[in-house]
Amino acid sequence: MSPLSINKLTVAYQKNPVLKNISFTIPEGNLIGIIGPNGAGKSTLIKAILELIPSIAGEVSIYGKTYKEMRKIVGYVPQRESVDWDFPTNALDVVMMGRYGHLGWIKRPRAKDRQIAMNCLEKVGMEGYAQRQISQLSGGQQQRIFLARALAQDAKIYFMDEPFVGVDAATEKAIITLLNDLKRQGKTVLVVHHDLNTVKEYFDWTILLNVHLIGVGPTEKLFTKENLQKTYGGKLTMLDSNSSPLIIS
Template sequence: MTAPLKVKDLTVAYQKKPVLRNVSFEIPEGKLIGIVGPNGAGKSTLIKSILGLIPRVTGEVEIYGKPYKEQRKLIGYVPQRESVDWDFPTNALDVVTMGRYGHLGWFKRPGSKEKEFAMECLRQVGMDGFAERQISQLSGGQQQRVFLARALAQDAQLYFMDEPFVGVDAATEKAIITLLNNLKQQGKTVLVVHHDLNTVKEYFDWLLLLNVELVGIGETERLFTKEYLQRTYGGRLTMFDSEKESSFMIN
């Protein structure tokens, strides 16, 4: 089967300084993948360069065997919450309905069918009661749920989520991981930029370890080890062992 995502020799630089260097990997379908690495490792840059949001110095990206521009309808994207203009005058339902635009032809406006689909997506994230609420009036966790609902409305096969757990409450975090597992059970592939090492084993079945260069990619059980994590974080990682579990602190 054709891989959902294949990246070859990807290099990205800011002001001639490499942020990603010669990154190559391929992922199988139906995996929940955590993108893990220290600050400045290029995690968000990786997603944005794959999606064509920032230029690459070198590299090729294939989505199900074809260039990204030909496969946009197969992709869902949840950006960092801090990158969104939350003062834009629109309500939650309209934001989610925007996720249907890729399935409409040119100049077509969403109708009742698209609105109903968007409402169902809001229900899945527990936000249907806030459909008419202005997004600026929502809490941080509620705003994140709305953007997850918009990604659901895209009805994609391959999802990219940039730090969806940052700044949300425990209830929202639980709702997000439930949603991600549901997507995986439907055969979708999901890549998530993630910071909390203490939840990695619980949340992800695959990992992509990154620090400018690719450190490793594969099953969490194989890569979530002291050796791989210290290669990824260097001296900034402290590991605490106990009989029951391990915990981590990034210095």
């Protein structure tokens, strides 16, 4: 059963369609890049799947059920800019939030949950910052904390909205290492991504989106000059794997 299946999804803001008639199914255990220009509806797609915004038509199923039925196995890393980093809490408490779906009705974390949270901080290289206020962390450190929170949830499918934006090279390397670890565990990860030069290196599958679905499939087959031209239009300059210019006009 597919971890994610979408059928004729349409989303509009003030009657202006942002996503039109989107349908696709993805396989389990892959890293999947969601690619497209600004305003293409990439973040909107994730938010609609997670029911953070309403859709006007279409259906979304996660392992054959609704998001509400499966939310315990769904992890989400939002855009860093959308988070209130001045909220008075420390890094460990943020990561502990990922354990709430596993707690009983009392919602009181156990020693086991705290240990899991610390282990997740260690996986992203942030164990030494457990008691640090999140407002005192750098952008890359904040992103690692949110990745640790998603890890603590122990989900089967993850949605990450621009996790590589505004981070240093070391954090980007740590993130892609973590994503590959999740893949090896059989997890499915969908990532909104902007850097076209790393798409082939990072992702097994690609979703090309510009309000309409341009295409979805294995990156090696889908990530072509012709499909990128359909997605971005105009002229687009990027680098191929040999670091030579690729002009789409």
